[in-house]
Amino acid sequence: MIRFNKIKKLFEQWSIIMLSNKKYLIEIDSVAGDGDLGLTMSDGFKAAYLAVADSEETDIGKIFYKAGKKMSSAVPSTMGTLMASGLMQAGMALKGKDVLSLGDIVQLFEAYKQGVEFRGKAKAGEKTFLDGIAPAVDSLKEDLAKGETILVAARNALKASEKGSEMTKTMLAVHGRAATRGENSRELLDAGSVVAVLLMQGFLEFVRLIESGHSC
Template sequence: MIDNKKFVAIVQATAKRIEDEKDFLTELDNAIGDGDHGINLARGFAAVEKKLPELAEKDLGAILKGIGMALVSNVGGASGPLYGTAYMKAGAALKGKTEMTPEDFAAAFDAAIGGVQMRGKAHEGEKTMLDAQMPACKAYKEALAAGKDMKAAVHEAVEAARKGVEYTKTILATKGRASYLGERSIGHQDPGATSSLMILEEFEKAL
């Protein structure tokens, strides 16, 4: 079970992780995009961190919505609307809740992915953040169904996301700026999938 206090701590850890990995994410993006993923996401999460004190006492739905709004108005690029929409949709799924059960997390994760698909008009297998998120969500739900606890299930999700990131190295980008590279996008891992993995890893560490 995750209450809002714990969730705020997770978001703080996520913000720190993104700041620490800013250059790495930017380097990945330089190879197949326009080299701003790390810079933009770090700017967005810094804004989120600043806003957390005023969100901390609210319910999880409101916290997630606040995070989403901060990302949309501070990240820019494509990742702003994508991550922003993901957090806002997750917030809508947890509206009014002050604690998140393992099932709530599955519902929020599903809603977040739905938001990314809607905003990005993308599917799995197009070398995007969905290639980390979708297998992770599937693995999480399967682990819960198999009777595992939340910590073990999130571990499965992280493993699946990691494989997803590896998988993005082998496929052709068909969405976003990387799609213009054609065959040349093969061999590079997707920056958005990588940042999604980092966000999940921080979630796991906190459990």
């Protein structure tokens, strides 16, 4: 179980990992996008973290929602809005909870995915963020059914996300500037799907931290 007083560490890890991968995100987004993804994600997740860093809130849902609202205003770009929508949807799903089980973690990322789907009017298979997050959600559900620990589930979710992101190199782009390339878009790695991988990587690092010396 993960208690509310540990959740701020998750936002810190997301902020750290987006900042450390800022140049990489800029690089891959520049191939078919406008090249601002690294700035948007590093600034957006930093804003989300700072919004909750000193909070005394015990409702995990409210923590996520507050972080999402702050990100929405800090980086009002397309991807910033999508990620903020994911956070706010997760916040609504987790409202009233002060501890998270693996079942709640599944609910968190499922809601995050749904928030992005609804706002972006996209679906898995269309070469977007969803192709990185959807496999992770499926993996989490499978491990919940198997009775796995949160740590094992986090590891497997990251692997599934990485595989899903890699698969975008075979997909036809439907949204954004990449879609204008038509069939030539298939060979490109989708930058949004990489953001999903980084989210799952940050989640795994968070779980490792709290399991190694920081009790939940």
